[in-house]
Amino acid sequence: MKKVLLVFVLVGLLIGTVSYGSVAFISTQFHxxxxxxxxxxxxxxxxxxxxxxxxxxxxLSYEEANTRIQAEQAAGRVIVNLYGDLQSGFDLMAARGLLxxxxxxxxxxxxxxxxxxxxxxxHGVTQFIPWLQATFLMVVNAQAFDYLPAGLTRQxxxxxxxxxxxxxxxxxxxxxxxxxxxxxxxFPESTLGLWHRFLHxxxxxxxxxxxxxxxxxLAALDMWAYLTELFDYVNPAGxxxxxxxxxxxxxxxxxxxxxxxxxGDAIRHDPDRFIPVPLPAGPAGRGYIxxxxxxxxxxxxxxxxxxxxxxxxxxxxxxxxxILEVVGFFxxxxxxxxxxxxxxxxxxxxxxxAQSSAPDSLVAFIPGLGARGGDFNNVYRTAFQxxxxxxxxxxxxxxxxxxxxxxxxxxxxxxxxxxxxxYYQ
Amino acid sequence: MVYKKDPVPFLxxxxxxxxxxxxxxxxxxxxxxxxxTSPQGPWGNFxxxxxxxxxxVTLQNTLVITGIIVPLQLILGLALALFVxxxxxxxxxxxxxxxxxxxxxxxxxxxxxxxxxxxSGLLNxxxxxxxxxxxxxxxxxxxxxxxxxxxxxxxxIWRATPLVFVILLAGLxxxxxxxxxxxxxxxxxxxxxxxxxxxxxxxxxxxxALLIRxxxxxQIFGVVWVLNDRGIPxxxxxxxxxxxxxxxxNMASAYGLMIALVxxxxxxxxxxFFRPKKYEERGGLA
Numbered sequence: 001m002k003k004v005l006l007v008f009v010l011v012g013l014l015i016g017t018v019s020y021g022s023v024a025f026i027s028t029q030f031h032x033x034x035x036x037x038x039x040x041x042x043x044x045x046x047x048x049x050x051x052x053x054x055x056x057x058x059x060l061s062y063e064e065a066n067t068r069i070q071a072e073q074a075a076g077r078v079i080v081n082l083y084g085d086l087q088s089g090f091d092l093m094a095a096r097g098l099l100x101x102x103x104x105x106x107x108x109x110x111x112x113x114x115x116x117x118x119x120x121x122x123h124g125v126t127q128f129i130p131w132l133q134a135t136f137l138m139v140v141n142a143q144a145f146d147y148l149p150a151g152l153t154r155q156x157x158x159x160x161x162x163x164x165x166x167x168x169x170x171x172x173x174x175x176x177x178x179x180x181x182x183x184x185x186x187f188p189e190s191t192l193g194l195w196h197r198f199l200h201x202x203x204x205x206x207x208x209x210x211x212x213x214x215x216x217x218l219a220a221l222d223m224w225a226y227l228t229e230l231f232d233y234v235n236p237a238g239x240x241x242x243x244x245x246x247x248x249x250x251x252x253x254x255x256x257x258x259x260x261x262x263x264g265d266a267i268r269h270d271p272d273r274f275i276p277v278p279l280p281a282g283p284a285g286r287g288y289i290x291x292x293x294x295x296x297x298x299x300x301x302x303x304x305x306x307x308x309x310x311x312x313x314x315x316x317x318x319x320x321x322x323i324l325e326v327v328g329f330f331x332x333x334x335x336x337x338x339x340x341x342x343x344x345x346x347x348x349x350x351x352x353x354a355q356s357s358a359p360d361s362l363v364a365f366i367p368g369l370g371a372r373g374g375d376f377n378n379v380y381r382t383a384f385q386x387x388x389x390x391x392x393x394x395x396x397x398x399x400x401x402x403x404x405x406x407x408x409x410x411x412x413x414x415x416x417x418x419x420x421x422x423y424y425q
Numbered sequence: 426m427v428y429k430k431d432p433v434p435f436l437x438x439x440x441x442x443x444x445x446x447x448x449x450x451x452x453x454x455x456x457x458x459x460x461x462t463s464p465q466g467p468w469g470n471f472x473x474x475x476x477x478x479x480x481x482v483t484l485q486n487t488l489v490i491t492g493i494i495v496p497l498q499l500i501l502g503l504a505l506a507l508f509v510x511x512x513x514x515x516x517x518x519x520x521x522x523x524x525x526x527x528x529x530x531x532x533x534x535x536x537x538x539x540x541x542x543x544x545s546g547l548l549n550x551x552x553x554x555x556x557x558x559x560x561x562x563x564x565x566x567x568x569x570x571x572x573x574x575x576x577x578x579x580x581x582i583w584r585a586t587p588l589v590f591v592i593l594l595a596g597l598x599x600x601x602x603x604x605x606x607x608x609x610x611x612x613x614x615x616x617x618x619x620x621x622x623x624x625x626x627x628x629x630x631x632x633x634a635l636l637i638r639x640x641x642x643x644q645i646f647g648v649v650w651v652l653n654d655r656g657i658p659x660x661x662x663x664x665x666x667x668x669x670x671x672x673x674x675n676m677a678s679a680y681g682l683m684i685a686l687v688x689x690x691x692x693x694x695x696x697x698f699f700r701p702k703k704y705e706e707r708g709g710l711a
Contacts, residue, residue: 181560189567190654191670236566237544239654250545374671389567 022306023055026068027084029132029293030327031059038326043319051309055082062089069098069298081301082310084131087119087292088368091415094123100297101125105308110317110333113353115361116292119418128294129311132320132329135290136197137351139244139263140275144184144254147175158351160278160286160358166206166226169255169280173233176254186235186253192242194259196377199384201289201364202257203227206282210420211364212405216398219284224387224394231388248274260348261328271344278355285362287419288355292365293329324349332356365417372408379404459678470679480680483658484687490649490659491642494581498638499631501582502589507623509590510597520594527587531647538580538652539565565652573653580648585641589634596630597623632699636692643688660684 030039036059044055060068065085072078085093093099103126116130145154149171156163169185176184189195200211207223208214235253244256245265256263257279266274279288295311297304313319320331321340330352331337337353340346355361369376379401386392409416463469474480509520526534541547542564549561563569564576600623608618624631646661655662664680667673 191650191666236563236568239567239656240539240565240652252544371672374673378671 022053022303023082023310024080025055025057025082025084025310026060026065026080027057028060028062028065028086028089029084030057035327042326043314043322047310047313051313053306053309055310065089066093069093070096073098073299078298078300078302080298081303081307083296083298084293085128085296087128087294087365088415088417090120090127090294090296091122093296094125094127097123098299099125099127100299100301100304102127102129102296105129105311107312107315110315110335112315113332113334113356115356115363116290116332119292119363119365120294128296129315130292130332131295131315132293132323133290133332133352133356134260134329135352135355136194136202136257136259136279136288137263137276137348137355138255138257138279139248139266140277141184141248141251141254142273142275144172144176145275147179148172149175157277158275158354160281160354160361162281162360164278164280166203166230166280166282170226170230170233173230173255177233183233183235184252184254185230185233186241186244186247186256187238188241188244188258188262189238190240190242194262195238195384196380197259197289197366198257199380200376201366202279202287203282204380205284205287205362205364205419206279207284207287209284209362211367211417212409213416213420215405216395216402220398221394223282224383224398227384228388228391245269260330260352264328264344264348267344267348271347276348276351278351278358281358281360285419286355286358286360287362287364289364289366290356292332292363362419364419367409367414367417369408369412369414372412375408376405379408456678456681459675460682462675470675471683473676474679474683479658479663480683483660483663484683486657487643487645487660487687490578490581490645491639493578494585495635495638495642497578497582498586498589499635501586502593502634503627503631505586505590506593506597509594523590524587526584527591529584531584532651534584535580535648535651538576538583538648542576542652567656570653570656574657577649577652577657580652581642581645584648585638589638592630592634592637593627596627599630600626628699632695635699636695639691639695640688643684643691660687 030036040057044057047053047055062085065083066089069080069083072080083093083099090099101124102120105126107129112130116133120126120128120130140157145157148154148157149168152163152168152172155161173183173185176182187193187195187198203223204211204215204220207226208217208219214220235247237247237252241247243262244253244258245263247253248256248263248266249269260276263274263276267276279286295314297307301307315333317331317333317336317339320333320336323329324331324336324340324345330349334353334357337346337349340349356363367373367376383397383401386397387394415421460470461467463473465472505523509516509523529537539546543549544561544563544565546564548564549558552558553561564572566573604622604626605618608622613621644661645659646665649657649659650662650665655666658666660680661684664677664684667680668677
């Protein structure tokens, strides 16, 4: 009872806080103090000057935002007219019928990455306009390009051409090892590294088309056979690395995969030497994890014209680049790359855009499993340890571990994320 | 009641009692509650633990590491203590040098060790520069677990031997010089003086050092994780893994209690088998 009262008081306070101004913007992003300060101190005043709209910004947790929007609609008095959240949050709200269909809103002067436009749709509506993204990439030491396999060029790799595949990566890794005598591909395999993200969100979708539904498929067995062969050319010290900037800077690896935030130090230190590139493609596509942030409008929201003006401003290439500089989220419009000043950020953003706009791009979203997320990660790490390192029979291992994945999703009642969810659409 | 007559002693030790209740008692009770809570009943976590192959591997690794480092630390600590106890010119400087690792946390010591044994580390640089090897070697990594094991052992010995050294040096300084002078009069050899006088007198200090080091060795975690992650899993490391990565405080608590249980058994064995004889407790000869 106390909790219910607390929620009502909170909701009341929130309504009071943002019940004035033409745009009431609540967001699950930009919570940290520095990000909020940038948003409220720089972006919003500039938007007011440029677009002539008064905007009130309130960062909330997903639960608070969801309660707020539901409460407003139940009361028939909708105040919030702009909402920022992750794709997974929009998807849940759209499933409850809380969002306005955004399909009629167009911005002809910018090209949204079509992959993200695709994932902005669901439950019969366009749920949001893509706003920002964070993702994983590979970084290549420029020396490695001297060892490219026949038929593969530097431009192929940087532009995510169909020739830039996992087979090409293997051939490249072999060439480097033969040329240098050292295994120069590296992954952050330690427990505190994000190695499990590579497994479930990158190489699994690339080979099987899904993260978990095809965990014990024949395509998955092909993937494990490939990974076992690749690991003959992967630096074994990776089991002690949690981030790849340092091994790159120490020249212990020439090709490394990691989250963009964990590669930034190397690229900023020497942008000419360390070149960010998109992930290679597998038989099922160019699988990679994206954290996709969007902007949407709750159903029956007032003053929609002003909300659209705000979305127009926040998704403009100029503002997307400002956010990249300060917060580290990457743009989702192709025009943004052209106006980023030369330097490490531009090379990072170019690779991110090339990866996400590749025709064979296959986005994977991290499943929202709460406290069971660790168990989910552990299934993939265990499979890797047993199959690739301990050389156990892959078919037996995946058959043994697959029920654990099913149990985790059943226990949490979590929706199946992309790309697996695509099998049901 | 005693404290009503004179509350000062009670007031003096009440902060300690409060500290023990807050930071030891309550967490311990919570650990018991968590460890004995599972959907399969109170023993569910322990059943899962002993049925999993990983637990026996971690127990074996922890016992092997403890079994190697503790005796080596004792021998090395004793040798260093005997050496410094000669009080030669400049012995204080040597004492401080030996004691430096006492000031280091296990993570700091491990990172320093990584700068020596890493692929781009000092040892490889020295070996390549002297022409002993053409290319750097891997001392750490998934395919060289045997080497990584010895790097962990070396790091732990370097990091923790000074504690044994300090305890034994203090014990040596308590040896009554009159006994040694009497032994000289009786014509004892150096070895006989060591085995018949110094070692017996040192026995309580050695037991304290052994006990402390063994208990700490069972909690070994930072050095193993920083240098080798879960490549050589140990009990405290798995407790951490369950708590922080698998978000399973129940299993983490079960691991914690198993560490405590093994530690209590080892402590009991020490107390039974290494209990000083009466004359040793008095620091004298029979």
